[in-house]
Amino acid sequence: xxxxxxxxxxxxxxxxxxxxxxxxxxxxxxxxxASFSGQWNDILxxxxxxxxxxxxxxxxxxxxxxxxxxxxxxxxxxxxxxxTWAALALRNFKTMPKRVLDLLFFIPSAVPSVSVGLxxxxxxxxxxxxxxxTTWIVLIAHFVLISAFTYGNVTAxxxxxxxxxxxxxxxxxxxxxYRLRRVTLPLLLPYLxxxxxxxxxxxxxxxxxxxxxxxxxxxxxxxxIFALSDRGAIFDxxxxxxxxxxxxxxxxxxxxxxxxxxxxx
Amino acid sequence: xxxxxxxxxxxxxxxxxxxxxxxxxLILAVLFFYPLGLIVRxxxxxxxxxxxxxxxxxxxxxxxxxxxxxxVIAVSATAGCLVLGFIxxxxxxxxxxxxxxxxxxxxDTVIALPTFLVTLAFTFIYGSAGLLNETLMHVFSxxxxxxxxxxxxxxVILAExxxxxxxxxRPLLATFSTIDQAxxxxxxxxxxxxxRIVRQxxxxxxxxxxxxxxxxxxxxxxxxxxxVLFIGAKDVITxxxxxxxxxxxxxxxxxxxxxAVVNVVLSLGLYSLYRLAIAHFGGRRAxxx
Numbered sequence: 001x002x003x004x005x006x007x008x009x010x011x012x013x014x015x016x017x018x019x020x021x022x023x024x025x026x027x028x029x030x031x032x033x034a035s036f037s038g039q040w041n042d043i044l045x046x047x048x049x050x051x052x053x054x055x056x057x058x059x060x061x062x063x064x065x066x067x068x069x070x071x072x073x074x075x076x077x078x079x080x081x082x083x084t085w086a087a088l089a090l091r092n093f094k095t096m097p098k099r100v101l102d103l104l105f106f107i108p109s110a111v112p113s114v115s116v117g118l119x120x121x122x123x124x125x126x127x128x129x130x131x132x133x134t135t136w137i138v139l140i141a142h143f144v145l146i147s148a149f150t151y152g153n154v155t156a157x158x159x160x161x162x163x164x165x166x167x168x169x170x171x172x173x174x175x176x177x178y179r180l181r182r183v184t185l186p187l188l189l190p191y192l193x194x195x196x197x198x199x200x201x202x203x204x205x206x207x208x209x210x211x212x213x214x215x216x217x218x219x220x221x222x223x224x225i226f227a228l229s230d231r232g233a234i235f236d237x238x239x240x241x242x243x244x245x246x247x248x249x250x251x252x253x254x255x256x257x258x259x260x261x262x263x264x265x
Numbered sequence: 266x267x268x269x270x271x272x273x274x275x276x277x278x279x280x281x282x283x284x285x286x287x288x289x290x291l292i293l294a295v296l297f298f299y300p301l302g303l304i305v306r307x308x309x310x311x312x313x314x315x316x317x318x319x320x321x322x323x324x325x326x327x328x329x330x331x332x333x334x335x336x337v338i339a340v341s342a343t344a345g346c347l348v349l350g351f352i353x354x355x356x357x358x359x360x361x362x363x364x365x366x367x368x369x370x371x372x373d374t375v376i377a378l379p380t381f382l383v384t385l386a387f388t389f390i391y392g393s394a395g396l397l398n399e400t401l402m403h404v405f406s407x408x409x410x411x412x413x414x415x416x417x418x419x420x421v422i423l424a425e426x427x428x429x430x431x432x433x434x435r436p437l438l439a440t441f442s443t444i445d446q447a448x449x450x451x452x453x454x455x456x457x458x459x460x461r462i463v464r465q466x467x468x469x470x471x472x473x474x475x476x477x478x479x480x481x482x483x484x485x486x487x488x489x490x491x492x493v494l495f496i497g498a499k500d501v502i503t504x505x506x507x508x509x510x511x512x513x514x515x516x517x518x519x520x521x522x523x524x525a526v527v528n529v530v531l532s533l534g535l536y537s538l539y540r541l542a543i544a545h546f547g548g549r550r551a552x553x554x
Binding site: 002012023028030033042085092111112113122205212234245 | 388540
């Protein structure tokens, strides 16, 4: 407790709570409110409607939702496998090469997403890899951008799991693959779920690289929201944004439940 | 001889084990380092490598303007995040109010959501026909919207502050939870006023978290794209937005590549700063591990 006198404490709250609500509560509130409004010419919207939601689950917008979910799941899954593999393999290395390789796996997180998009556009529009205009290039972009985060999460997890379990398994004669499958990976499971959640959230919100490379048939949710808001359809944009936000949070909540249960076991 | 044989025995096994790193490394090389290398090559021009394009682009007023805006926005937003994040964390940790836990959860939610959502929300709140302007026009019976900052760099700075303050607060709150409450209680029972406690106990203890969080914030704000794109102000062009408009709207890939190289070098520099900050203070003390 920093402020002891009651009037001062109440004064602090009187400033802090509204400030907090204006900065973080209000933006979320208005987007949700706008997603239900038919008209907003006054201080508050004049009539409420569900028409934007019924539009959201039809045609282009629904395709965008599907594209985003699929991209998120596939790219996060691939990044999880690759990141876990790299983190496990790096345990065999000594200090110096380990530090260099570690840095290499972290670098994609430090490069701006628009530049990653441009680089992929340049690289995969020419032989030997002609992927421009396909769904693959979007999946690759998302994979590259989130791979460092999954790698980082799994590495942090590996540093925290108890070493003795693995050593006991080894001394009891468990083969490396058996040990990995029955000891290391189960111990690592909460961190794997956390890594997947983070990558999924990042992928769902990715805009910078996607906007550079998306083919007409694979428009993700953020790109769709930008197109809608650019066109002036801000209520539809708010609806899609609400769906994006709520959808991401629901998936994260489910995954965190799974992770907690795994941790308890 | 026997000794040498024993000493040499584990070596081949180690080498085979280290081969496991090859597949992920190969994937990273093909999907990330190869494309990155190509934009570096493309930035030197199509035919014979020359620095001509580089010079031309780096001297152009659009690039300099973009660089200026990028730096001004990133530095102001980061400074704002540090101040706001420090104050909010201080209140959540040391003057806990009913619902402080909810506030903490709200911050985690903001981190998980895409950045451009805030810009969209700002249009409804601070836009010319937004909540604030409509209210002010009603109350003071004005004909024109009085508040007009959203479509300038101030709008971008405010949006980035909202989005990135949680990145400062997370390590700060972790650090604050390690400060011994007794230390603060003793100090205040000896007559130290809250401001003095903050200056002499809390601020020094939270310096690692502030440096690490601040450098991460700087990196993220330099590379921010969604917020600037959504605000769409004509005279607020940052480097990422310039790359996008050169490549996608003008099909000028060489110029885009030059700017991308500058942008990548800039952010790798900031990333090294961030790694150095963590290495210097230790990840645990910075509350980041």
